[in-house]
Amino acid sequence: MxxxxxxxxxxxxxxxxxxxxxxxxxxxxxxxxxxxxxxxxxxxxxxxxxxxxxxxxxxxxxxxxxxxxxxxxxxxxxxxxxxxxxxxxxxxxxxxxxxxxxxxxxxxxxxxxxxxxxxxxxxxxxxxxxxxxxxxxxxxxxxxxxxxxxxxxxxxxxxxxxxxxxxxxxxxxxxxxxxxxxxxxxxxxxxxxxxxxxxxxxxxxxxxxxxxxxxxxxxxxxxxxxxxxxxxxxxxxxxxxxxxxxxxxxxxxxxxxxxxxxxxxxxxxxxxxxxxxxxxxxxxxxxxxxxxxxxxxxxxxxxxxxxxxxxxxxxxxxxxxxxxxxDLPVDLAPGPRSLPAVRGEVALHDVRFSYDPDGGAAALAGIDLTVPAGSTLAVVGATGSGKTTLGYLVARLYDVTGGAVTIDGVDVRELDTASLTGAVGVVSQETYLFHASVAENLRFAKADATDEELVAACRAARIHEQIAALPDGYQTVVGERGYRFSGGEKQRIAIARMLLRNPPILILDEATSALDTRTERDVQRALDTLAEGRTTIAIAHRLSTIRHADRIVVLDGGRVAESGTHDELIAAGDRYAALAAA
Incomplete structure (x- = not known):
């Protein structure tokens, strides 16, 4: 040696x-x-x-x-x-x-x-x-x-x-x-x-x-x-x-x-x-x-x-x-501040981000946005335009390369884990369920939830009837990654889980893009229920799901190319109008 x-x-x-x-x-x-x-x-x-x-x-x-x-x-x-x-x-x-x-x-x-x-x-x-x-x-x-x-x-x-x-x-x-x-x-x-x-x-x-x-x-x-x-x-x-x-x-x-x-x-x-x-x-x-x-x-x-x-x-x-x-360095260390009461205003100040730590191509470059508390912002754009990245930065799954993301004026990097996870909830296209019962999957969001709360959340998510019809009801084991249920059913269980968690800020990451039209309508109704009274950032693939958003932004190459309401953007006849026509 x-x-x-x-x-x-x-x-x-x-x-x-x-x-x-x-x-x-x-x-x-x-x-x-x-x-x-x-x-x-x-x-x-x-x-x-x-x-x-x-x-x-x-x-x-x-x-x-x-x-x-x-x-x-x-x-x-x-x-x-x-x-x-x-x-x-x-x-x-x-x-x-x-x-x-x-x-x-x-x-x-x-x-x-x-x-x-x-x-x-x-x-x-x-x-x-x-x-x-x-x-x-x-x-x-x-x-x-x-x-x-x-x-x-x-x-x-x-x-x-x-x-x-x-x-x-x-x-x-x-x-x-x-x-x-x-x-x-x-x-x-x-x-x-x-x-x-x-x-x-x-x-x-x-x-x-x-x-x-x-x-x-x-x-x-x-x-x-x-x-x-x-x-x-x-x-x-x-x-x-x-x-x-x-x-x-x-x-x-x-x-x-x-x-x-x-x-x-x-x-x-x-x-x-x-x-x-x-x-x-x-x-x-x-x-x-x-x-x-x-x-x-x-x-x-x-x-x-x-x-x-x-x-x-x-x-x-x-x-x-x-x-x-x-010894791996923790690149997302929690901050020292807490938010005892969250209003829900989200703002992005000159946000820049690259997945390459050596400073490669930017996924987002110079994003400035403000989402007032209780309003809905829809984010649309072609594949690779930076839509999902924007949502991940708000939830602090990654840290910005430059600029800042704030919640009620506080940089998310300064928030402790409890405040951040309590403030922001994410419903993504790929729903993950544990190999456990429906009830256990729901209580992962709120461990002390009563049976009545589970039923109320599932009714609001329009999934209670399907669960109740199962031989074991809420005690039915969902199978690995939830394969016991269809895509739409899993998505609604995830929505019920998020309703139990009750976050003031909601990120919807193309939550209906993989569903058929009929299932999409059912899930969209559940999402509308979930979004009531919350600050919502909806990352959309199908424009029909975000027509009534308070504001829509179109991303192109990591930058905001257009911004306005559905009617304003259609009237402008630019990128959004082209996406709607397609």
Whole structure:
């Protein structure tokens, strides 16, 4: 591993450590249990030496009994401590994982719409599920087991030196070589793990896109189901190869470590036997048995520590991907101001906006508009003229590149989240319903809405009769994205939901453009009910829906080309008249 890699890891390790701060009291208790268990486990070899060198040769039954009872008590006490420690460490680890998951989810909720338009949903899901799930072992057990293994190794080394320092030097001579090998294996597996997680994200994105209702419909109607299957098989095959690489990376080197420590007790017996064969007295039989017992106990935590080093290095790749999302700059940070009472006046002051952060082509350029409280502004224009963008800026789904959007004279960038979302409601062409009951979808707008309020809102939206006719009524599950209902029915459910929310400012983003004429009339009546007494900005595709607006503006190339009432614009005979004729 290069020095650059090490420098990049150190901040991550400190940051991972900070995740445990809220649980430091429990961790201190875990560490105390670990130290006590490790220290207690080194007592058994000394008891064994006393049994072999004193109690049995001297035929001291009383001493033998107490030594044996001690040898029985040690594993009982250490096992109980390990169970308690395991429960505590797993509890802390799961709480940290919970904090990570909710932290990433909360942070993503604060991101602008721009982030989600350029990021695949499957990629986001993979970060939340696969990446955070991948560090579970490190968070729940690896860190505490590392401390336990370190303590056990230190205690065992001290005890080995106390028994015979010469045999201890012989047993530990190769340790630096093994540590270096483990670090190299860890670096290899870290790189493979990052590629593995990227491949998992690609698979998640493919599953999200192709196995959704829309994806299945597209694949079946275009006869491309077999192509999608082949694409998934190719992604899965690449993932399988990476999984094998991850498992086999450094396997032979780590096996060499295992073999070496497995044969060391035999080497110790051989050295002791040579010493005795040449008339020397290297150690007593009791010391020799006690030492090899310690040596065997040293092997398991030592190899585990080498493996932990590999696991931690590998997990750094996953933590890096999680922290990448947590470190994303929030480009729509809420402001400090609130609006206790909203009149509903909306104004755009020299508004400019570009979807390209590097200052590419402008979607809006120099828009100046004022929508008095309680009035209706209709926005029309050709595709790509900036109609939807204008509505999104009022709702602050994006921030203006230049100029300002104000509500009752307050810049929307200065408003806190509650004031802004309480003031502005959006009904778009693409209605989104959760895979839940009709009632749950409606209460997403107002959690404490009564059944009577749900019915009243649905009556106003002209959808109550259709819902009531269903076998389960308002408890009917709508299906993924609301596929249980037609487009017009979903739109009216969305209107009922917005009526429950009751915002003083309403953005209607081509809410009827995808409907047939008859359904459009039903939905338009519901929209008229919704718009009563509110400031309404209606982005229209069909001009018949906005004839009676207080003011109509025509956008062309991101600029206001015309402005006036329906009759005034028809009389002018310019762009609006051409659109109406078309």
């Amino acid at each position: 290069t020095d650059d890699d090490s420098r990049n890891e150190r901040p991550s390790l400190r940051r991972i450590g900070r995740l445990f701060r809220p649980y430091r009291r429990r961790l201190f208790l875990v560490l105390a249990l670990i130290v006590a268990s490790a220290a207690l486990s080194t007592v058994s070899p000394f008891l064994l030496r006393a049994v072999l060198d004193r109690a049995i040769p001297q035929r001291d039954v009383w001493l033998l009994t107490w030594l044996v009872l001690g040898m029985i008590a040690v594993p009982v006490v250490t096992s109980a401590a390990e169970v308690w420690q395991s429960w505590l460490s797993n509890t802390v680890g799961q709480r940290v994982m919970h904090d990570l998951r909710t932290g990433v989810y909360r942070h993503l909720q604060r991101m602008s719409l721009a982030f989600f338009t350029r990021t695949r949903t499957g990629e986001v899901q993979s970060r939340l599920a696969n990446d955070i799930g991948g560090v579970q072992n490190v968070l729940t057990s690896t860190i505490t087991s590392t401390v336990g293994n370190v303590t056990t190794v230190i205690a065992a080394v001290v005890a080995m030196i106390a028994l015979d320092w010469r045999l201890a030097v012989l047993s530990l001579a190769l340790l630096p070589v093994f540590v270096a090998l483990a670090r190299r294996v860890g670096a290899e597996r870290k790189a493979i793990r990052r590629r593995n997680q990227q491949q998992l994200a690609a698979m998640s994105a493919l599953v999200e896109e192709s196995l959704s209702v829309s994806g299945i419909l597209l694949g079946k109607t275009l006869g491309r189901s077999s192509v999608l299957t082949d694409r998934f098989a190719a992604e899965s095959d690449r993932l399988s190869g990476l999984q094998v690489d991850a498992v086999m990376a450094g396997r032979w080197r780590m096996s060499a470590v295992t073999i070496t420590y497995a044969v060391l007790p035999a080497v110790v017996y051989w050295v002791a036997g040579l010493s005795l064969a040449h008339g020397g007295t290297l150690v007593s039989i009791g010391t020799l048995v006690a030492f090899t017992t310690l040596q065997t106990r040293l092997f398991r935590p030592l190899v585990s520590l080498l493996g932990v080093g590999v696991e931690v290095q590998t997990s750094l790749a996953l933590f890096g991907r999680v922290f990448e999302y947590l």
